[in-house]
Amino acid sequence: MATFIRFTAPLFCFFFLFSLFSHQTMSQPQHMATFCDDRLSDNFTQTSSYKANRETLLSSLRDRSSLGTYSNATIGLSPDTVYGMFLCRGDLTKTSCSDCVKTATLEITKNNNCTSRKTALIFYEECMVRYSNVSFFTLVELDGPYVAKYSLATFPTSLFSSFQQTLSNKVEQLIILIASKSSLSASTPYYVKDISRVNELEGSYTLDTVVQCSPDLDPANCGVCLRLVVKGLSGCCTNARFAQFYLSKCFLKYDTTGLPTSQSPSGSSSINVMKGEHNICPRL
Structure with missing residues (x-):
């Protein structure tokens, strides 16, 4: 039986960048959009265990990105657990996948609106990376970002x-x-x-x-x-x-x-x- 998780309307605020055909080289991942949790209750402080766990998680995803097109990880104990994953487009080489994931895991924390958010998702044409304080593994998000x-x-x-x-x-x-x-x-x-x-x-x-x-x-x-x-x-x-x-x-x-x-x-x-x-x- 299909399982769904539903996002409520205020859950995300959208920070969007058009990605048009350009003169950028093929080796550069093409950013499409970044989504961050917009609820103040889901912020974390810069000295919190959640932030440290998030950095560990993103580092782990970077390390795993040279091994295949997909990986997920869970870091830390409740209430500071961080769940994360990456997914690369299936026709990419291992090098291109790794380059995209490395770029995404760095850029997702540089976005000023995502710096202190417990949930974020970044789309590139070549890959996507996300993390959250709530497990999303095995779930289809009926009203999630697109x-x-x-x-x-x-x-x-x-x-x-x-x-x-x-x-x-x-x-x-x-x-x-x-x-x-x-x-x-x-x-x-x-x-x-x-x-x-x-x-x-x-x-x-x-x-x-x-x-x-x-x-x-x-x-x-x-x-x-x-x-x-x-x-x-x-x-x-x-x-x-x-x-x-x-x-x-x-x-x-x-x-x-x-x-x-x-x-x-x-x-x-x-x-x-x-x-x-x-x-x-x-x-x-």
Whole structure:
């Protein structure tokens, strides 16, 4: 049975940085958004045991980041226990994963709004890192933070409806496939990439789809998380030719090639980034 943890509306304040296509080198992790617990009751002092435990936890995650794409850790005793994890995109090299996690664990404490917060989550295109005073392991966060990055270039109107069904069907296929890759003994647990040729009467194109879940989820919760992603996409970017959608426990990316060229409002290569706290993207 799927298990959920729900975030209340005031729980997070959002500190967001647009991550557009730029001239930065590929080796530099691309920051997307940082989320911090906004409740004053969940602050800690700079001399507290919680702060020391947080630093130990982040150091441990940095050390483990060269070993694989995922790790979690628990440091300290109650009431100062800190839970943390990182998850790298499954197609990264060990070096790229480690570079991203090291950057994220340092930057998450430099954010002035997160310095004294007991809960924080930072998204990069390549990885995410989070810590909290409450365990989030094995849980799907029904109303947790999300980040969406998508192309402003859109599908031709004639293909729009059929593409939505094609993408939904493809994700369902990959949810079944990803269950076989849930073991931590797999080289890249819970990561599947698929490239398919889609032939329609109105036109043909190639659909490149990637799905990934955090290995602490069971297969049922992985499926729940990915279906939330599809639902989130329907609220922000259903007709985008390219999109990435990040939740705290799963990720979906798709790209299409071979379609007729169309122009977005700001040019066909323009990218938009959105963030929020619910699984349906609000319009900004």
